[in-house]
Amino acid sequence: MADRPGPRGAGGSVDMTAAPAPAPQDAQAVHPLVAKAQRLAEHHRRLENAQLDAEAETALTRSRLTVALLHALEGRAAARHALRGHLVSLHQRAAVRSPRRHNRISKTLDKILLRLGTLGRALVILRSGLWTSPPGTGWAGALKDIRAYLAQGAAPAAQPPALLDQAFYLASNPDLSGAASPLLHYVASGAREGRRPHPLFDPAYYAARNGQAMLASGLEALEHFVRIGAAEGRDPHPLFDLDWYVAQDPALTDSGANPLAHYLAHGWRAGLSPHPLFAPDFYLAQLPLAEREGPPLVHYVTVGWRSGLKPHPLFDPAWYLRQDPEIEASGREPLSHFLLEGADRGLDPSGWFSCAAHREARGANLPEGANPLVDYLTGGAWAVSAASPGFAAAAYLAANPDLAQGDLTPLEHWARRASHP
Known part of the structure; x- marks a missing residue:
């Protein structure tokens, strides 16, 4: 069978370099592949959008749940405060008074x-x-x-x-x-x-x-x-x-x-705390076993503070004293100083907590005369978004939901983990 003549040039000769024209059936085969690729790309785009929407919805739901949890914890703190008042009233009613006129x-x-x-x-x-x-x-x-x-x-x-x-x-x-x-x-x-x-x-x-x-x-x-x-x-x-x-x-x-x-x-043997700013378990963990044979608060006020021992995760005696060298020179025990006058002077208990930030966050809801850190630990923690600059309580609670089952506040939980990695 004779070969077909190829394309001819201007002189009538055959042009051997020209590309052959595509066969009609090859062009028809390309179109379905392109269409399929386009459909797959569109499907992938929709899946990505759906995933983003789901993640956004999950984040929004988590945020709403965290806010609801904060409100619930604030309510729990208020209920505990009311219960404390009731128990104190019962104690005062049961207590025996034996007055005498020592004239x-x-x-x-x-x-x-x-x-x-x-x-x-x-x-x-x-x-x-x-x-x-x-x-x-x-x-x-x-x-x-x-x-x-x-x-x-x-x-x-x-x-x-x-x-x-x-x-x-x-x-x-x-x-x-x-x-x-x-x-x-x-x-x-x-x-x-x-x-x-x-x-x-x-x-x-x-x-x-x-x-x-x-x-x-x-x-x-x-x-x-x-x-x-x-x-x-x-x-x-x-x-x-x-x-x-x-x-x-x-x-x-x-x-x-x-x-x-x-x-x-x-x-003290039962682990009872004498003050919101004294955590017995935290304090005793800093002592060798041989020194745990007495009331921990007595140890702190007589020996511990001079050794730099911390009475609470959010109070650092050494850090506190560095803010005002005159306090250290006076020989005054730092936690008592903070409660009696330091907070009013704008001194912070540690690098973990800012009195000014908590006062600003609480505003008119901070009880008159209340120490900011005591207020935070006894209920105020659940009423503020950030008691310390850069610390988002809601985000921390969302990442540590088990906090809701215990008595630790977010900042205290964080400080304890940092103290005992």
Whole structure:
């Protein structure tokens, strides 16, 4: 069969370089492939859009749920606050008050009794109301126990059943070396001189807040607290919030027992917290096992703060003191300083929390006179979007929804994780 002639050039010769024309059936085969590719591309685009829409809807739903959860947690905090108030009311109703008018005649009688030997001195201690005898002990039995205590003199280990720490009192007052028993000294003159009977009782702090009540009764600070003040919810120390403590133990509200005495005897062992800014578990975790054999708050106010130990994840003593070298030079315990005046001066408790940011976020809802960090920890955390610049509470809660089941606030949870990676 003869070959077909190829395309010819201008001279009539065959052009061997010209491309052959596409066959009609090849062109028809290309069109379906292009159309299929276009359909696949369109389908992929729709899937991507659907995925983006689903992700946006999921994010929106999560955001709405987080906001709803924040409102629920704010409501829970308000309910707990109301419950605290109810429990405190029950405690004050159950608490026994034993007021006495310690007037000029009463004080003269004490002076006379002090000259009548051991029995007279024992009567002075008994009349003060500071000696706590076991239930069922009559006055005769109490006098016998007090006389036995007086016989031990100033032995540091002779701890009386009273809110006077014998070893602390002697160490704080070296001029009493070799004197009579510390409790007798305190009742006879130490209270009047403003000496501190216990690390967790601050006479100056108590008198500054209860001066009128003390004046009306004629009682010194500790006796007023033991006889009347504790039952009325008057705090003995900046770091011991009676209302906060009482609400943690229903049995305490039923008994009406003195909260400070309860903490020193039982409460610290049960892990009860004396103040919103003192977290016992967090504090004890910083101590070696050998130093965990006593009330952690006592350890903090006597030893711990000087060693830079943190009473709470959101309070760093070393960081706080660096803001004002004069505080450190004064030798004042930093957490008490923060509660009494530091926050009002614009000092922050640590790098985790900004008092100014929390005040701004809370606005008119911040209770008058409230410490910003205390407010944050006792309910305010759920009412603000950011208590610290750059920290979005809602986003953190969304990433850690288990927070809703516990008692930690977002910032505290974050600070604890940073302290114990």
